Amino acid sequence: MIPSVMNLKIHSGERFNLRIWLPLFIVWPFALVLLFLLLPFLVVAEIVLRLANARIYLFSILGCVFSLVSAMRGLTVKVNNARQNSIVDVTIL
Amino acid sequence: MGEERKRILKMLADGKISASEAEDLLDALGKSSGAQTPETAAVQAKTPKNVKYMYVKVLSAQQDNVDVRVPLGLIRAGMRFTALIPPQAMEHINGAMKEKGMNFDLSNIKPEDIDELIKNLVEMEVNVNSKNGDIVKVFCGE
Numbered sequence: 001m002i003p004s005v006m007n008l009k010i011h012s013g014e015r016f017n018l019r020i021w022l023p024l025f026i027v028w029p030f031a032l033v034l035l036f037l038l039l040p041f042l043v044v045a046e047i048v049l050r051l052a053n054a055r056i057y058l059f060s061i062l063g064c065v066f067s068l069v070s071a072m073r074g075l076t077v078k079v080n081n082a083r084q085n086s087i088v089d090v091t092i093l
Numbered sequence: 094m095g096e097e098r099k100r101i102l103k104m105l106a107d108g109k110i111s112a113s114e115a116e117d118l119l120d121a122l123g124k125s126s127g128a129q130t131p132e133t134a135a136v137q138a139k140t141p142k143n144v145k146y147m148y149v150k151v152l153s154a155q156q157d158n159v160d161v162r163v164p165l166g167l168i169r170a171g172m173r174f175t176a177l178i179p180p181q182a183m184e185h186i187n188g189a190m191k192e193k194g195m196n197f198d199l200s201n202i203k204p205e206d207i208d209e210l211i212k213n214l215v216e217m218e219v220n221v222n223s224k225n226g227d228i229v230k231v232f233c234g235e
Contacts, residue, residue, distance in 0.1 A: 054179075055179055055180060056177075056179055057177070060176075060177055061177055064170065064173060064174055064176075064177055067170040067173065068167065068170040068171065068174070070166075070170075071164055071166035071167040071169065071170040072164070072167055073164065074145065074146060074162065074164040075162065075163060075164060075167060076160070076161065076162040077160075077161050077162075078158070078159070078160040078161070079158070079159050079160075080156075080157065080158040080159075080160075081157050082155060082156035082157055082158075083155060083156075083157065
């Protein structure tokens with residue numbers, strides 16, 4: 001299942017404080033539309049690459065990128081530097 | 094409760110067998126019926142199906158902490174990317190790894206190897222305790 005929300009929290013001392021709640025469920029439909037628009041160009045590029053025997057398969061790469069993005073659900077990274085009072089917190093849900 | 098278990102308890106209640114004999118009989122019954130001891134239950138509880146994440150925790154003595162939770166599916170998907178590396182680049186990677194003492198061919202990694210790797214990764218646990226109080230833990234869990 002593709003991730004639906006990304007929370008990003010960056011806090012650095014007293015100076016910098018950033019909190020982003022990124023609704024990925026809004027981004028995906030746009031990405032899908034963009035993919036459909038780019039599809040003819042991708043097909044041409046795939047044919048050219050195959051004719052040139054480049055061994056780079058665009059659609060395989062797209063498939064892998066999709067599986068990678070899908071698998072990101074549940075990823076959390078929390079880094080806390082107590083001396084500089086800085087926190088980086090990334091959560092993908 | 095099974096019939097055999099009831100019968101053993103009845104024999105104990107009737108005074109036909111002693112408590113230790115009843116215990117031995119119940120143990121034997123448990124083993125024959127494949128009942129789980131706490132140890133086997135704990136091992137079986139951590140099956141690849143239940144385990145979804147790999148955790149990396151770094152706790153430094155200076156209170157600088159890193160806490161990472163990586164879905165195992167992400168590791169699997171990342172490993173599958175190796176199949177897309179062009180052969181020319183693969184040669185460079187293999188050469189660089191050989192220089193560092195890691196003599197294996199990345200192109201030999203097959204999807205079933207990745208599944209086997211993830212399956213075995215579930216049982217892996219790394220605990221590092223340094224002299225200055227830094228702790229590094231890598232383990233898999235739910």
